[in-house]
Amino acid sequence: xxxxxxxxxxxQAVKIVVTGPFAAGKTTLIRTISEITVLSTEKGIxxxxxxxxxxxxxxxxFGRITIDRDLVLYLFGTPGQDRFxxxxxxxxxxxxxxxxxxxxxxxxxxDEAVAIVRAFRxxxxxxxxxxxxxxxxxxxxxxxxxxxTLDLEPDxxxxxxxxxxRESVKAVLLALLYAVVDSLDESAAAQV
Numbered sequence: 083x084x085x086x087x088x089x090x091x092x093x094q095a096v097k098i099v100v101t102g103p104f105a106a107g108k109t110t111l112i113r114t115i116s117e118i119t120v121l122s123t124e125k126g127i128x129x130x131x132x133x134x135x136x137x138x139x140x141x142x143x144f145g146r147i148t149i150d151r152d153l154v155l156y157l158f159g160t161p162g163q164d165r166f167x168x169x170x171x172x173x174x175x176x177x178x179x180x181x182x183x184x185x186x187x188x189x190x191x192x193d194e195a196v197a198i199v200r201a202f203r204x205x206x207x208x209x210x211x212x213x214x215x216x217x218x219x220x221x222x223x224x225x226x227x228x229x230x231t232l233d234l235e236p237d238x239x240x241x242x243x244x245x246x247x248r249e250s251v252k253a254v255l256l257a258l259l260y261a262v263v264d265s266l267d268e269s270a271a272a273q274v
Contacts, residue, residue, distance in 0.1 A: 094153050097176050098258065100143075101160040101202060102183035103194035107215040107245035108159040109143050111183060115251045116145025116157065142173055147255070155255065170198070171205055179209040179262045181254055183245070184228070186217035192231055199232050209261035210238060213254040217242035237261075 100108045113120050121144040143159030158173045174180070182199055185191040195212075202210065212232065214220060220228075220242050228240060239257040243250040 095156060096153065096178045096262075097156050097158065098255070099158050099160060099173055099177045099180040099202075100183060101170065101180055101198055102213075103185070103191045103198065105188070106183040106185045106191055106195075108183050111181075111213070111215075111243075111245040111251055111254070112143045112145040112157045112159050114245055114248055115147050115255065117148060118146050120145045142169060149259075170201055174202060174205050177206060177208060179211075179258045179265075180206075181211055181213050181258055182232075183213045183215055186214050186242075192228060195232060199234075209258065209265045211254060211258045211261060212238065212240045213245075214240060214242045215245050218244075 100111055102108055109120070109122060113122075121142075142161070143157075145157040145159075147155045147157065149155060158177075160170050160173050180202055182195055182202070184195050212228070212234065214228070220240060225240055228234070229236075229238075234240070239261060241254045241257050243254050245251060
């Protein structure tokens with residue numbers, strides 16, 4: 083089974099998943115970068131998390147960005163609440179890589195991301211990056227703590243970002259694309 087589909091014009095369509103804890107900024111990231119109107123399944127929140135935000139994704143978000151005539155990224159955003167975790171595997175099917183988004187302004191966001199990273203690693207052995215939303219930078223101690231908490235391999239990029247800024251979102255997606263290309267190169271070299 084291939085994870086890269088051919089588009090009608092001959093270019094590659096690549097599936098990327100954007101995941102992370104509740105209120106990490108997944109929907110905003112996709113809305114910031116998508117060249118199409120984002121398909122979103124947000125519903126009003128009726129439980130105690132309403133104090134954090136008023137709407138939450140219950141199934142998925144979908145957006146698209148054309149890198150060039152040969153490459154289009156299809157972005158699928160997952161729900162962040164545990165009760166919708168059954169969607170993670172559905173949305174992860176066929177992905178070439180994923181972004182784990184963590185909210186730097188909410189310390190509990192990192193702890194909530196642990197189970198998500200574990201679930202995605204178990205479901206697919208594909209490249210991923212960690213986007214640290216609402217962070218202007220990251221110092222060595224903070225990055226070390228994040229890597230230890232999430233049990234990240236040294237080659238997994240941690241990218242500070244602002245999901246409301248298009249250039250910042252591009253940096254996260256480029257880090258992922260470089261990781262995907264490196265992974266494909268390693269696979270090709272192993273088959274020679």
